[in-house]
Amino acid sequence: MNRRKTWNALGTGILSATLLATFPFLLIFLAQMFYKGFAVLSPEFLLSAPREAMTAGGIFPALIGTFLLTALSILIALPLGILTAIWMNNYGKPVWLIRILRIAINTLAGTPSIIFGLFGMAAFVNIMGLDVSLLAGGLTLAILALPVIINNTEEALRTVPADFRDASLALGATTRQTISRVLLPTALPNILTGAIISVGRVAGETAPIMFTAATFYSRRLPGSLSDEVMALPYHIYALMTEGTHPDEQVPIAYGTALVLLLLVLLVSAVAIFIRYSIRRKRQW
Amino acid sequence: MVTPQIQTSQLNLWFGKNHVLHDVSIPIHAHQVTAMIGPSGCGKSTLLRCFNRMNDLIPDTRIEGQVTLGGMDIYAPKTDVTSIRARVGMVFQKPNPFPKSIFNNVAFGLQIKGGLTKPKIQERVEESLKAAWLWDEVKDRLKSSAMALSGGQQQRLCIARALANRPDVLLLDEPTSALDPQSTAKIEELCLELKKSVTILIVTHNVAQAGRISDHTAFMYLGELVEFDRTDKMFTVPADKRTEAYLTGVFG
Numbered sequence: 001m002n003r004r005k006t007w008n009a010l011g012t013g014i015l016s017a018t019l020l021a022t023f024p025f026l027l028i029f030l031a032q033m034f035y036k037g038f039a040v041l042s043p044e045f046l047l048s049a050p051r052e053a054m055t056a057g058g059i060f061p062a063l064i065g066t067f068l069l070t071a072l073s074i075l076i077a078l079p080l081g082i083l084t085a086i087w088m089n090n091y092g093k094p095v096w097l098i099r100i101l102r103i104a105i106n107t108l109a110g111t112p113s114i115i116f117g118l119f120g121m122a123a124f125v126n127i128m129g130l131d132v133s134l135l136a137g138g139l140t141l142a143i144l145a146l147p148v149i150i151n152n153t154e155e156a157l158r159t160v161p162a163d164f165r166d167a168s169l170a171l172g173a174t175t176r177q178t179i180s181r182v183l184l185p186t187a188l189p190n191i192l193t194g195a196i197i198s199v200g201r202v203a204g205e206t207a208p209i210m211f212t213a214a215t216f217y218s219r220r221l222p223g224s225l226s227d228e229v230m231a232l233p234y235h236i237y238a239l240m241t242e243g244t245h246p247d248e249q250v251p252i253a254y255g256t257a258l259v260l261l262l263l264v265l266l267v268s269a270v271a272i273f274i275r276y277s278i279r280r281k282r283q284w
Numbered sequence: 285m286v287t288p289q290i291q292t293s294q295l296n297l298w299f300g301k302n303h304v305l306h307d308v309s310i311p312i313h314a315h316q317v318t319a320m321i322g323p324s325g326c327g328k329s330t331l332l333r334c335f336n337r338m339n340d341l342i343p344d345t346r347i348e349g350q351v352t353l354g355g356m357d358i359y360a361p362k363t364d365v366t367s368i369r370a371r372v373g374m375v376f377q378k379p380n381p382f383p384k385s386i387f388n389n390v391a392f393g394l395q396i397k398g399g400l401t402k403p404k405i406q407e408r409v410e411e412s413l414k415a416a417w418l419w420d421e422v423k424d425r426l427k428s429s430a431m432a433l434s435g436g437q438q439q440r441l442c443i444a445r446a447l448a449n450r451p452d453v454l455l456l457d458e459p460t461s462a463l464d465p466q467s468t469a470k471i472e473e474l475c476l477e478l479k480k481s482v483t484i485l486i487v488t489h490n491v492a493q494a495g496r497i498s499d500h501t502a503f504m505y506l507g508e509l510v511e512f513d514r515t516d517k518m519f520t521v522p523a524d525k526r527t528e529a530y531l532t533g534v535f536g
Contacts, residue, residue, distance in 0.1 A: 161380070163376065163378060163380035164380065164382055164383075166338070166341075166376065166380070167376065167380045167381075167382065167442070167445075168382070168392070169338070169341065169369065170336060170338060170369055170373070170374040170376075170446075171369065171370070171373070171392055171393040171396070171445065171446070171449065172366045172367065172368075172369040172370030172393060172396065172397065172449060173366065173392075173393075173396045174366055174396075177396045181392070181395075181396065182382060186382075186383055
């Protein structure tokens with residue numbers, strides 16, 4: 001057997017082994033979550049509020065809170081992020097300014113989420129006087145999602161072949177028309193896929209909402225943007241760290257974790273499905 | 285002699301520090317096919333892109349000299365670039381239809397300009413597709429994606445798309461280099477038909493193609509216009525030794 005073949009077999013073997021090595025961890029993790037969380041899962045668990053000092057009842061307010069926080073943050077971050085990316089991709093001048101912006105965005109993308117939480121508390125809760133509220137939390141999460149959305153949108157815009165842009169401009173289109181009629185429609189599916197993935201990320205964050213939006217316990221749903229909300233990740237955190245009845249509360253925490261996990265998986269599945277159907281249809 | 289439709293005088297162009305076009309002065313006559321030939325990197329495509337200001341898109345481009353279109357200086361500060369590009373259509377080397385329907389590809393130029401009613405646009409799309417000899421092949425599937433067409437059909441669609449603006453000039457940048465011989469022949473014949481209504485400039489690597497379809501030929505070398513003459517004349521008695529060497533395949 002010649003040496004190249006040996007090396008090839010060895011390399012492929014090592015790569016497959018490392019890939020396979022990650023699977024047991026994932027399986028153990030999922031099995032654990034399902035085993036411990038499935039016991040408490042029921043329609044009543046999803047649709048009722050916590051009772052008896054959070055030792056019984058469900059997670060409905062937290063579910064709604066997470067939904068509202070996520071929706072609000074994406075609603076703020078998506079238009080802002082897409083516009084920023086379009087500007088950087090098409091109009092941004094001078095080059096050094098774009099370079100600095102890009103460094104800033106990448107730094108933000110790598111910043112620990114607790115820092116966003118502290119910033120949100122300082123800027124939104126205290127300085128802007130929004131108090132601990134749905135709005136303050138939504139804004140904080142929006143800032144967290146922003147760099148991800150900007151980078152993803154830029155990436156999506158870059159994958160549009162330059163031929164399309166040239167063709168449009170050569171037909172007498174302005175830059176604005178080229179963006180709105182050629183660039184964006186072509187890149188939109190990829191932009192949205194990225195946005196959906198960032199939904200998953202935002203929904204699971206605890207640290208940014210800890211000081212800005214989340215409340216430990218609330219039996220009622222938020223009535224306005226200035227209300228505090230319960231949220232799934234914070235609910236888990238609260239049950240595991242501050243609960244006084246671990247026997248009843250730990251299973252509820254696992255149930256909540258399972259719901260959050262399933263939600264994020266569902267969102268990712270939607271994104272993967274969209275991406276798959278686009279790839280199948282794409283013809284360039 | 286009639287006044288040329290396009291005239292460049294002492295045209296110089298730099299990409300950064302790279303001096304790409306040297307003092308090019310060339311007249312382009314209306315309703316003729318003018319071919320631009322020369323070895324790779326001689327500046328023929330760059331010269332072509334001067335006529336619809338596509339070079340503006342490349343950062344660090346500097347242009348000196350003059351290009352007039354029907355007597356109007358297209359590099360004058362007040363010139364509206366988009367109106368120039370609507371009057372001077374362009375077809376690229378690689379067919380580049382939009383990922384839209386056949387109809388919307390051809391209607392694109394009209395839709396962005398606005399001011400035309402829907403029936404009028406439909407009429408113009410049909411007219412353009414007919415002019416590009418594509419109508420019969422696509423009339424039953426105007427709503428299906430342009431990406432499903434063959435390479436040759438896509439290129440004729442791009443010609444139709446450019447014609448929809450009813451341009452005065454059509455720039456073809458090596459339009460057949462990505463096509464099979466049959467599609468190439470069809471586009472060459474089409475050029476001869478189209479020159480009745482539009483002035484055609486074609487950049488080509490294929491000397492025989494220039495000989496087949498052009499009335500005038502410009503030979504460029506290292507950014508200079510070496511020779512410009514009637515094609516039949518240049519192909520029989522080239523005035524410059526470099527032209528002769530290129531035409532006979534000594535280099536290229």
